[in-house]
Amino acid sequence: MKNERIINLNSTENLRELGGYQTTDGRTIKWHKLLRSGSLGMLNATDLAFLKSYGVRYDIDLRSGQERTDVPDALADDHIEYVFNPVFDEDRTDNSQDPEEFRQMLEENPTYGHDHMVAVYKRMVQNDGCHQAYHRFFQTLLNNGQEDGAILFHCTAGKDRTGMAAVFLLYALGVDLDTIKQDYILTNQVVKPLVDQKMDEARNRDFSETAINSLRALYTVNMDFLDAALTTINDQYGNLDHFLTDEIGMDSAKREQLRALYLEPQPN
Numbered sequence: 001m002k003n004e005r006i007i008n009l010n011s012t013e014n015l016r017e018l019g020g021y022q023t024t025d026g027r028t029i030k031w032h033k034l035l036r037s038g039s040l041g042m043l044n045a046t047d048l049a050f051l052k053s054y055g056v057r058y059d060i061d062l063r064s065g066q067e068r069t070d071v072p073d074a075l076a077d078d079h080i081e082y083v084f085n086p087v088f089d090e091d092r093t094d095n096s097q098d099p100e101e102f103r104q105m106l107e108e109n110p111t112y113g114h115d116h117m118v119a120v121y122k123r124m125v126q127n128d129g130c131h132q133a134y135h136r137f138f139q140t141l142l143n144n145g146q147e148d149g150a151i152l153f154h155c156t157a158g159k160d161r162t163g164m165a166a167v168f169l170l171y172a173l174g175v176d177l178d179t180i181k182q183d184y185i186l187t188n189q190v191v192k193p194l195v196d197q198k199m200d201e202a203r204n205r206d207f208s209e210t211a212i213n214s215l216r217a218l219y220t221v222n223m224d225f226l227d228a229a230l231t232t233i234n235d236q237y238g239n240l241d242h243f244l245t246d247e248i249g250m251d252s253a254k255r256e257q258l259r260a261l262y263l264e265p266q267p268n
Contacts, residue, residue, distance in 0.1 A: 003031045006190055009047040013038040014158035014190050018166065021183070023174035027263045033150050034262060036166050038158035039063075041071030052077055057149035059083065060140055062133065062161040064090045075152070083140050087124065087133045087161040106211035113217030114224065117160070121229040124164050126236065131247045137165055138172070138250050142257055159187045159221050164229065168248065171240055172255050173262060187221045195219045 007015040015038075019031030032055050040059065043051075059075045060083045061068060073082060105112055124130045137153065144151055155161040163184050170180045188195075198219055202212050230240065237243040244250040250258070 005186075007035075009050065011042050011044040011047045012040055013194055014187060016183075016186070016190065018170065018183070021170065021173075021175050021179055023259075023263065024176050025174060025266070027174070027259070027266060029170075029173060029175070030262055030264055032148070034169070035150055035152040036158055036162050037152060037154040038162075039071060039156050040073045040075045040152075040154055043074040048074065048077075051075060051152065052080070055148050055150040056080055056152045057146055058140055058144060058151040060085055060137060060151060060153035062087045062137070062153060062155040062165065064088055066090060067156055071156075083136075085133050085136050085140070087130050087155070089129070103205075103207065103211065106214040107208060110210045110214055113214035114222065117217055117222065117225045118228045120160060121164070121225045122232050124161070125229045125233050125243070134165065134168055135249045138169075138248060138254070138258070141169070142254065142261070144261060157191070157219070159191070160225070163187065163221060163226070167226065167229075168244065168250075172244055172250050172258055174255075174259065181223065181226065184226055185221060185223060191220070 003017070003019060005017050005020065007017060009015055014036070016036050017031060018034040018036065019029050021029045023029070035054075035056065040061075056075070057079060058081050059073060061073055062085055064086050065084075068084065068086075075082070109115075141151060153162060153165055166183060167180055170183065171177070195216065199212050199216060202215055207215065233240055233243045237247060244255075245252075
């Protein structure tokens with residue numbers, strides 16, 4: 001299989017490879033080891049077979065219990081371990097909700113979508129339950145001793161809970177922050193057709209453009225969201241290194257273990 005950053009399948013959204021990114025010490029993340037995506041609840045047989053042949057051995061589900069009940073993962077196989085690891089006890093990103101429920105709020109508060117997502121990102125780095133979820137996320141990564149075994153982690157849209165998981169993971173592997181931000185914002189390019197479709201549907205339900213702009217913030221990512229999380233980390237925990245060590249449990253020794261598993265050997 002070719003090494004591609006964006007993997008286009010018919011029955012899941014925002015599926016991307018983390019392989020190929022460079023670290024600050026000149027190493028490279030292995031391909032076919034780390035995948036991020038949106039929901040896996042509607043996988044068809046063809047796409048399921050693709051992911052199995054790709055080497056997926058762990059499916060880390062970052063969604064809430066209700067999201068899992070509503071749309072169970074379809075990535076079922078004797079060789080794939082399902083890891084239920086909710087970041088929130090409910091979908092605080094609002095991304096699994098029917099936009100119709102937000103109509104009145106969006107009409108009355110033009111900045112609701114943006115402000116709500118900023119608050120969600122701050123919560124993701126402040127809440128003890130979220131810290132524990134990301135700790136369990138890394139524990140699964142460290143337990144993946146299979147040479148050809150890939151890990152796929154996801155939430156509903158694959159952009160917020162999954163996005164922060166990718167931020168923490170790439171940083172722990174030694175990728176520079178600019179590259180991490182590029183991977184984060186790549187979501188908007190990948191999901192643009194889907195988001196545009198959702199906005200057209202909202203217009204057909206007579207949403208105002210003010211409401212649609214606020215709704216768009218709920219379906220996309222924005223550097224303001226990630227910056228809010230990183231600023232909160234710096235203000236409350238000192239820096240991202242301290243945060244990973246003290247709150248997530250990824251000290252320097254565990255980061256070295258992680259790099260041994262997911263980075264190509266150091267060049268001579």
